[in-house]
Amino acid sequence: MRGTKRLATESSSAQPPREGGLVHATPVYYGWIILVAGALGLIMTSPGQTYAFSIFLEHFIADLGLNRTAVSSLYTGGTLAASLLLPLVGKQADRRGSRTMVVLIVALLGASCIYMGLVRGALMLVVGFTLLRLLGQQSLALVSNNVINRWWVRKRGMALGIAGLLTSLIGFGGFPNLIAWLIRQIGWRLTYGVLGVLVWLVMLPVGWILFRDQPEDYGLEPDGVSAVDQAAAHRNRWIEENWTPKEATRTPAFWILSLGLASTSMLSTGLTFHAVSIFQDSGLGASAAALAFVPMASVTALVNLASGILVDRIPIKLLLAGGLVAQAIALVMAPRLGGAGMALAYGVMMGVVGGMMRTMGSVVWAHYFGRRHLGAIMGIASMISSGSSALGPLPMGIARDLLGDYRVTLTVLAVLPLALAIASLSIKRPQRVSP
Secondary structure: OOOOOEOOOOOOOOOOOOOOHHHHHOOOOHHHHHHHHHHHHHHOOHHHOHHHHHHHHHHHHHHHOOOHHHHHHHHHHHHHHHHOOHHHHHHHHHHHOHHHHHHHHHHHHHHHHHHHOOOOOHHHHHHHHHHHHHHHHHHHHHHHHHHHHHHOOOOHHHHHHHHHHHHHHHHHOOHHHHHHHHHHHHOHHHHHHHHHHHHHHHHHHHHHHHOOOOHHHHOOOHHHOOHHHHHHOHHHOEOOOOOOHHHHOOOHHHHHHHHHHHHHHHHHHHHHHOHHHHHHHOOOOHHHHHHHHHHHHHHHHHHHHHHHHHOOOOOHHHHHHHHHHHHHHHHHHHHHOOOHHHHHHHHHHHHHHHHHHHHHHHHHHHHHHOOOOHHHHHHHHHHHHHHHHOOOHHHHHHHHHHHOOOHHHHHHHOHHHHHHHHHHOOOOOOOOOOO
């Protein structure tokens, strides 16, 4: 990766190698198994993602007797409350390991989906929002990204790009349409029950059987390179410099990256949460909004893979700036969907934003700050990003209720990512201060 120093390997584990029958019996480097398992974990975050909530939104409003501002406020409160717990989740992932954490999180996530089918009012709804955002969109994503990061170092961008490709196509592209179809067949309440059972059936066995913490635990090296090969290629290896959470949060790079990612999280969440009404304001129906996720997901997948490859080769700040500019363009386009062509172009632009920023959010923390305290560092970064995502739906919902459309609000909000794009060009790789 560009900017990483020459080698001085600092192992993430000082323990002797464990007996790993499955790990050593696999005919390929076990990191590939981890990549697939982690990608499945990312896909199964869907019940807690905004693109899933957006399909349920009109049903919450109609069946629970709440207006758009009220639901947006509850969603904001639930997401903020959930984000406050993410540093604790990150620390526990470092301490207890990915395997234990993913099983616990998945068990609770499935139960939370079933609970959502039982909500009867505002209080129950905000509890459901909190649980699904904490367990799905936040905790399961953190642990799944974390485990992939631990098995890949030099090829981390490529590995997470592949995981993002699968997640975008199956999760972002498939789940909104699956949910819309299920709601038409069995109603929105039973649909949540089906989602809960699906999460259990897929991720409980995958998490328990396949998740493993890191290659060093089993006498292996990241990226599938043998210890002998690494010793022979000593001068060409990459350094992994491990920072503590306190050290990381004292660097300008951490905060510029966090603010850039947080802004796109906030704005994209707002656009996705209100996707159905945004399309309806342009004369397009709910089905069109759900179908728009397909081209959006395809572009997200392709950009996710491409940016994953590029992030190992070009300065991260350029990718961040490009994603922020794309976010500003999407905000200006959203309330101006004059027809199918413009709607398609909007979906493409949102896909560019999603693909670039998903790669950034997955890769940069391990790239800059190492793997030893990765869970804790990602927990802090995720708290900032997820907390910011809670702020997106509310102003857009208020604007829709008070002004009748989104045009003025979204145009003004486009200034934020443009300003942060300029600021991101000042990012420098963090350096420890010599004593």
